[in-house]
Amino acid sequence: MARDDEQMTIGALGQATGVGAETIRYYERIELLPQPARTAGGYRIYRPEHVRRLNFIRRSRELGLSIEDVRELLSLARDRLRPCARVDRLVRDHIHDLDHKIDDLQKLRAALQRLADSCRGGGRVSECRILEALQEAEETLAEPAVPCAEEECVERRAGDKARARRERPA
Amino acid sequence: MARDDEQMTIGALGQATGVGAETIRYYERIELLPQPARTAGGYRIYRPEHVRRLNFIRRSRELGLSIEDVRELLSLARDRLRPCARVDRLVRDHIHDLDHKIDDLQKLRAALQRLADSCRGGGRVSECRILEALQEAEETLAEPAVPCAEEECVERRAGDKARARRERPA
DNA sequence: CTGAAGCCTGCAGTCACTACAGGGTCAAGC
DNA sequence: GCTTGACCCTGTAGTGACTGCAGGCTTCAG
Structure with missing residues (x-):
């Protein structure tokens, strides 16, 4: 199912997104990132969807949005039928x-x-x-x-x- | 020597300077304000020179200077013969x-x-x-x-x- | 099989306060 | 002298968003 070359360790995810490993673990702790799968030895394994989500977070933070703002955006983004007025409002x-x-x-x-x-x-x-x-x-x-x-x-x-x-x- | 009406408690100093009592104690802890005299019961007693110094600190902070900047300014201000180029530099x-x-x-x-x-x-x-x-x-x-x-x-x-x-x- | 690079957890530190809990002190009024 | 209530004391923990470190474990190339 999952191709091996799509999987990555925390360091590779950091490289791919420009976010430090310590920060990624921090985002996981505050439940901004979901807990990833682990190897038998306990290493986190990430997939392309983690890259996308983390990039979303990073870009939002770069625009000065708070973690709580980002959390709200991510939650809004999950419900694809909801009107996007709230997203607009947050940014404005x-x-x-x-x-x-x-x-x-x-x-x-x-x-x-x-x-x-x-x-x-x-x-x-x-x-x-x-x-x-x-x-x-x-x-x-x-x-x-x-x-x-x-x-x-x-x-x-x-x-x-x-x-x-x-x-x-x- | 010291007239009673020149002395004040931490609350009065706070009123006089617009700085909260908690913050004043914090400034004392980090040695930005000198330790004041105390009453027999342990209350801090402040004098007009504390009002001046605390106003100096508050104004500097309002201008966005860091605590360390303020500390340097206070230290520079003590040596009245030193050239003030450094003060100027800090502000610029x-x-x-x-x-x-x-x-x-x-x-x-x-x-x-x-x-x-x-x-x-x-x-x-x-x-x-x-x-x-x-x-x-x-x-x-x-x-x-x-x-x-x-x-x-x-x-x-x-x-x-x-x-x-x-x-x-x- | 070895060694180095990378990963793990948990905790402490950053900045400048701010907010408590659980007590003690002070001055005024009775 | 006693009570009341406002004020003060210390010590500790929390804020936001990370960042850094110690001490140990895993992985993988050679």
Whole structure:
């Protein structure tokens, strides 16, 4: 039935899809990939359908979809008669998220640029405008032309912060 | 010496800076904030200099600087005679990182938009172009006009992926 | 039959918090 | 002095999505 040259170990599946073996095992653990057959010695054996599914996962992740989004897409894809509005919705929502994120990063960038512009790097730390700005009152870092009530600003900043946190570790 | 009304508990420090008490304790644990004095009963007592330092940290974090960046800034700020070129450099590097990140997100957005445009949400899952595109070959998602050798793309995608991962949880 | 490459499981670490459980402390009011 | 309730303490575990490692087992070519 099954031709031997269609079967592959976890390393070969990784090669075929660009996903590391550790990650494949992780996907199996969280039940994003089904448990594959095993050799007598316990090695996982994969088949072409695993390659397809893993590629689907990888591409979705590359587009920034979360594991839970991918899980939903895979589940939606199984029921071939279901209307695909939900698939469409998921992708559009994600685009919307991205727009927000891009906007936030651009605001952040502008604030940093203002900070950097206040310093030419020639002086001493004691008179460094960057450090002063970080130490001093809020206005120094606020956007110049946007009027905004105190509490709203604090709230928005908290949001920025939560998002900013994820940006850095990359 | 110390006036009583300048002292505060962790909750008051949190109020004064907009940083949660749990986070303040976390900052102390990782030695970003110095260990404060304690009451006989073990309560932390903070003073105005803690408010200043914590505000510095919060503002830096809001600008997307990592904890390690903040640590370096704080350390640089202590030596007031040192030239501030390094401070300047750190901020400019971060702006550079942000530019990359914004660029990546914009590419991601464009790819998702192409995907979404291929589907109007009216059909069935079985003929959904989004799911097909995710299942099929690389070209479907690639940017139309950018020629790029296979391996380079894979490498770049791996980078995008690493970055994309952090974007989602927000 | 041997040796190297590859695979196995399970667990710890990443980043920057956040959220608890199960207790102790403090200040105000009675 | 006592009670109440808000606040604080420590320690630990969880988040997302992996990544890395130790210590051992399997496979297959030579």
